[in-house]
Amino acid sequence: MNYDSQMPLDPFADDPNDPASFLDADEPAPPLSDEERVGITQDLALVARFKKELEPRGILGIFFLCEDCDDFHYYDWDIMAANMSATLAGDLAPVHEPSAHPDVTAYVPWEYASGYLDGLDAR
Template sequence: MTSVNYESMMPRDPFADDPNDPASFLDDEHIEPLSDEERAAVAQDLIHVRECKRVLEPRGILGIYFLCEDCDQLHFYDWDIMATNMIATLEGNVPPVHEPSVEPDPNAYVPWDYALGYLDGLEAR
């Protein structure tokens, strides 16, 4: 089972484990460069996202949702937005995470784990 890296879609906080976080009052506009490991994980996720779009979108699944710990709301992401965010991450840019959603149909979105499980299930046939 592939592990999922939601962090890869978020602006990175280099002081996440630092109690004296100097950035806590700032919007983080700076991000740490990805490690090779993180880069590989994001690249892998990107492959999965494109596969999801190809396989799941025709089945009515338009993207994923997850509960955002920052604003305590569900965020909905189309496959295209996911791919765009991941490419931005790979290029060292901060992806736009909290963009307003356009009244998504909650029934058309699934958790990322579910989407990956769906893909695995189809491949196993």
């Protein structure tokens, strides 16, 4: 079981309709290509910079529009880093939602966070 006591409980635990039920636990994920590994490593470094620069300003993480459910998903910096680190280690990412009711004003799109760093670097 991929469990971290710092993470929220799996909302689909013991649910027979778990959307991840199609995954075969005995079948490992395909290995990352060298290009994918480099990209994730670069993104992991960006997340560390995002946290350093944006968290003191009240920005707690990133949000994405989920194409599957057409709703926004909110990821804290530490959750993003844990997900990326798990992927690099060849593990499944832990549960990723920070809470059932996040403060949506404390999350920004990835592009905003990247642009913010670009602005800092241009000074």
